[in-house]
Amino acid sequence: MSQSSPPPADTLTDDDSDDLVFLDEIQPAPGSAALVHKVWRVMIIDDDEDVHSATTFALGNLEMQNRPLEFVHAFSAAQAREMLAVEQDIAVILLDVVMEQEDAGLQLVKFIRQDIGLNDVRIILRTGQPGYAPEIDAIRDYDINDYKTKSELTRIKLFTTVTAAIRSYEQIRAISASRRGLDLIVHASTELMALHGLQDFAAGVIIQIAGLLGLKPEGLICVRDDQHDRHQLVVIAGGGNYRAMVNQPVQQLGNAHIEQALQHTMQTRENTYHSDYTTLYFDGKSGRDFAAYLDTGSPLSEIDQRLLEVFCSNISVGLDNVMLVSHLHDFAFYDQLCKLPNRTRLVEILDELLGGQDMPGDPTLALVDIDHFAETNDALGHQFGDQLLIAVANRLQSQLGDVLAVARVGGDIFSVLGDGSRVNPEQILALFNQAFHIDGQDVQLSATVGLVRLSEYEGGGADALKDADIALKRAKMQQRAGHFYFSRSMGVEIRERVRMMHALRSAFEKTQLYVYYQPQIDFQTRRVAGAEALLRWQTEDGKFISPDRFIPIAEYSGMIIDLGEWVMRTACTELVRLHAAGFSDFTMAINVSQAQFRHPDFLDSLRRALADTNAPPHFVELEITESMAMEKPDMLIRMLEHIKQIGVSIAIDDFGTGFSSLSYLQRLKVDKLKIDRAFVTEITSSARGSSIAEMIIQLGRNLGLKVIAEGVEDERQAKILTDLGCPLAQGFLFARPMPAHELQGWLSARLASGTGAN
Template identity: 70%
Template sequence: MSKASTSSDDDLVFLDESPVTPSGIGARHTKDVWRVMIVDDDADVHSATTFALSNLDIQQRPLEFVHAYSAGEARELLATETDIAVILLDVVMEQEDAGLQLVRHIREVLKLCEVRIILRTGQPGYAPEIDAIRDFDINDYKTKSELTRIKLYTTVTAAIRSYEQICAINASRRGLDCIVRASTELMALHGLDDFTSGVLAQAAKLLNQETNGVVCVQEHGADLNRELFIIAAAGTYSSLTKGATGSIRDARVADVLKRALGQRRNIYGTDSIALYLGSSANRDFAAMLDVRSPLNEIDQRLLEVFCRNIAVGLDNVLLVTRLENQAFYDPLTKLPNRTRLRELIDDALNTASRRDTTLALVDIDHFSETNDALGHQFGDLLLLGVAARLQAQLGSQLVVSRVGGDTFGVLGEAALVNPGVLLDLFASPFNIDSQEIQLSATAGLVRLSEYEGIGADALKDADIALKRAKLMQRAGHLFFTRSMGVDIRERVRMMHALRTAFDDKELFVVYQPQIDLATRRPVGAEALLRWKTRDGSFVPPDRFIPIAEFSGMIIEIGEQVLRQACLELVRLQSLGFSEFTMSVNVSQVQFRHPLFLNMLRQVLKETGAPASRVELEITESIAMEEPDVLIELLSQIKQTGVSIAIDDFGTGFSSLSYLQRLQADRLKIDRGFVTEITSASRGSSIAEMVIQLGRNLGMSVVAEGVEDERQASILEALGCPLAQGYLFARPMTVDQLTSWLKDNGAR
């Protein structure tokens, strides 16, 4: 371009536009100018171009020029220079295609995609315009002769506008990419504290600013001046403690946060911004960040998108937090629950600390009675009182949890998880709802140093120790031992085996005859349950009967035994044994079942057994429980015609007056007292008293476990009418009983 071409004729005037200056996301303008690089090997071209464009503003910003006099020099400058908006580039310089090769270097090597390139050539035939525009990313292609001052100004202005728009688009794209990455990183954070701290870091990163700010929460309510609470702080504010913003001396921070919360929008200031992060669970959230300068329109729009994403993420974090609280914390006491305690035990088992860690389960004695008597609301207050005391006394050093009901867990250093210390916490009364309540507790403990297993197993074993401690004595404690584990596992194994045996008909009934001592003739039999396994061995009744009672299977098993005994009674009567009586044992669990009486009536009806020849045996311990209820039930049973015998009489402590009210028909002398008849100087005393008592009350008496003739003679001399035992007959099957009865003259 010649100097003559720099006429000021026909200057163009553009409408005012608000310049967009990317200052955060991918910002490239560090000064308030447009930087233009002139690349030409002719110094006069540099002077003419500078003169033509000097003192002109484009988009209300002046131009600043960078000069290169060869393609090689331009390469060196572009490697370090930034914020070049437009390059006025000569095509032919040190080589005929130097300009075009520089374009390729700018785009492909330096990866400068935003800078606009205007090719100028004094040899228009060398590089055809269409091919150059098609093959190279250039903004315009002009011959130097046609670039008058006005046309040069127009071309540069169009290039700068294009550069500005591309910068804005790229800044938005980079900002959106940054927001997506920020959202992904924030979603990986757990808990409100970590998430809100991450929000500060990501917002600062988005704006290319230092992380100086706070995040606050405000409860919903009508009072717009209600207090704010800090939940995260960073940078110059990191010394602030979480809590009320009264600890912030700079009033502008609280003011800008309250404005954002009150207006529910972002507030953009000259040196700080407040971001409204949304509302969730009756709470509003906002963040404040310091900024170096006012934000441009792109940054503000990106922050709007960022805040909308954060609001969704915040909802998710709060939801996850609520779910975690419900999953891992007790809703009443807010203590860790059984699931969380199990995780903490697993953590302890996987570290060296297991060598010095103990788990304790502490159970409140008689809590259910207190709960029933004073109400569940009072019971909840009582549990809160216990939780508060345990937490206050132990929480700073140990893990305190509520594992369910009235049972609390304590985990930590063995020296501190001391059963004496734990139980002493219940020594002083609890003041609940203006009432003083005295409690005691029982503890089961597991030493993790002696333990092989996982957290769930440790909890089970601590529970086993607790149950054993409760069985032995209230307000005591037991440490779990391997023998306890063997016992419980054996019980579970036996339970499953018993169910299989019942289904496979391995359980069967045998009968032991009862004899009239005077005539030595059979008058009845006691039905007894036996278990013969597939390998031909027998499981003793004292092993499987308690398991059947504990598991509740005794209900089904007991009904089956009663039904078979009644069917056998009917069969024997059809064979002519009309005066024969069948005795059937009834366990405590059966007797307590609400449908027991209905079951008895149904069996009698279905089998056709004569009720007058059916006798139910109950233990003295059953007879001692809930006397009024038992008396009513026995009365209803007797109305069916069935008689009642009290088994193992003399082993309990029932009163005689109560015994008379039961209206039982027969007493059975326990085999232990029968054995003592011949082994002690006063061995017959109890047997004699039972016999005399039965006579006085008009009740028959049966002596169990008679094994020799001397015992039988003494019992007969004492006036005992009936007996059973190995002396007369062992328990036998149905076929054996029929033959035995025929041989022993029972008719």
């Protein structure tokens, strides 16, 4: 007990006008906060029971900040310590300074602040003995919020002091709650950003909101997609009792209350707070807005509402980002037209399959290429073509999708992946027997299939796809509407071709390619009439790569354009050098590939080569193959007319190996026919071996064209050709192909020997 007697209860009144008000005289207004079971808890710590009675009598029937007071009583510092260890939400402590000891109150303050860490509670010291008042340093050090003598605490002053303390406590708690809430928001944002995928992120939002509010995760999140004229709300995540509603339209949930609440939130674009539920709005981009419905069970405090506003603003950005990532993922891994996995996703699926330790059954990959789709697309339009691709995708998916993986690899090529017993080329091709009905038309299609078996496959997904493509190309080369299985030998062949392609490009850059020249001889005089420029490849170790191996690769890869122009310039430069050396009637023959000849820049490149080297056009001869001459002859006739205007002559190489039309041959107005070496070889191999060569020589004579035989290797062949009237020849009998620095010496030696260079 304190050493002084407590003042009488009536000393807590100010004067006669400061009337006491009894509890039953106060009637809370309807709907006021007093009806809510929230109170301000005031703890009275005093060893005088009269002080407890007088304080509760003076304040018990009053409201402060729209809440009534609830009193907690302790009659000693020791008792207060025990109670404070378990009591919560004490707003104000009215503490007697002197109890068991003179500084018992101050020691209790230290215990409250430092030992148990109650920093929000407001402490008001009271003493009936002013001589025991704490010093200013003690008030500051112990975080004491107010000090009053009991004698000065009239009812009004007590009310004012406690009200001020409660206001201070409320503000501190609001700040603390906001700080804790913001910390939770930051934590929630961090946790959510670690989630991938829209549904996982949305489910995480529900969990984090529940954690922020201290509730169970009972709620759902929906998205509105206004694209493609779709305006329905679709549930993308749910928690608790709402988990089963995921991926369903809100309109189909059978709960009009939830549907109306969410629709209202979407329309008003703002959060709404009700007595037992809350709806939240998340602003999205590109017509995609989100809304959440949460069961709260009771109204949310103003602090909780403000925190949710901050949370929604923060998470809206996250939802947009996740939606963007989802769209990017969709675009990256799925075909937007047919809604099937694309090439990238197929490679991932193949990698997962091939990376597994045990592959079930006999997995097989098939590529399905629609025959002549480009022509259909060009004839009927791209929109019709798109509908046709969608129809093919739907048929493959509906017929095979239950047991096989169907994807669109690109263009008009689809893929089917699964067990070999089901990836059956005959069954796949049979799906195209029935016509496709598009825009009121029946369109009959066929397809070609390339397949690769994946069991014990050594490569990755990309390799498997390449090998299936190799098989598809082989199938298309053989016949349309057929199929072909990839074999290991095909892979070796293709990889060798790719290796050589890279080596050829490197050789061109490192100047390991050379132009050799094989002289052409006049049969009658044995004088040199000119030479054919031939491309040669010599590797760093001195080995020569046959043109039969690398020329087709150069044509296939497109390198022939640059190579051909380089050969043309090099040959023209050598022609000018020979003319300057005195061989003025020398003609240079230059091979031109089909790809080079049909290139839009060919005529300009020919003109540039002639102009830059000052080569005389009338001594330049371009050799084209017979197959080139017969393909699109009308276009070729126009091209040859331009070349003839430049002054360059034209020879048809390998003549007789194709199926030339004599009428077109006459219209082409070429200058020379070249008998293929195969016919020259036949001259001495059989009794009628010279018949084709004789026919070509006679045709040339009748059309007024020069004729040259290539591949002449012995005197018997030369004599027969001379007797047949062939004017020109080239071959090993006369000279092998030689580099430029040897050619001029060879010509000079023949001139000196009297054989003649021209």
